[in-house]
């Protein structure tokens with residue numbers, strides 16, 4: 001897993017250089033946003049189950065996926081879907097804190113598309129649910145932190161498409 005600091009340091013190290021001006025600017029912006037990131041993560045972790053519930057209500061409940069024949073039908077599959085949504089929220093929050101998406105590649109996206117395809121999990125519908133979670137999260141943490149979380153929700157969606 002990488003974060004905003006190791007990303008900048010690694011890029012300089014490959015060149016055998018001290019951090020240049022643009023590397024320092026990246027670090028400064030990251031440090032400046034530190035409090036915003038920690039505050040957002042605190043709010044999200046205190047409200048995680050509500051965020052998931054609202055996102056599911058907005059995007060999945062009473063649609064074809066929850067009816068007989070749908071991928072969320074039966075409580076076992078419904079529970080697996082809710083659990084997946086919670087994984088996405090938790091890992092997007094980690095990535096937002098780190099300021100880097102690499103944790104999503106390593107621990108969430110690696111092999112996920114193949115798993116979903118083999119289980120018939122509808123990816124288009126899942127992407128809509130993650131987008132709904134992006135909106136619910138933004139309304140809770142505010143526009144600036146919401147935008148930052150949005151980067152990682154979008155990263156998950158494009159990693160599955």
Ligand SMILES: CCC1=C(C)/C(=C/C2=NC(=C\c3[nH]c(/C=C4\NC(=O)[C@H](C)[C@H]4CC)c(C)c3CCC(=O)O)/C(CCC(=O)O)=C2C)NC1=O
Nearest residue numbers: 065071072077080081084087107108119121122125126129
């Ligand atoms: C921490 C990283 C991580 C992720 C991301 C993860 C995802 C994940 N979701 C799975 C299943 C599943 N995922 C869903 C999800 C959905 N179905 C829908 O129609 C909705 C659109 C959607 C919810 C938004 C469902 C229903 C299953 C069970 C499918 C089945 O067994 O038939 C499975 C197969 C094994 C299992 O059932 O547990 C994995 C590995 N596991 C992990 O360890």
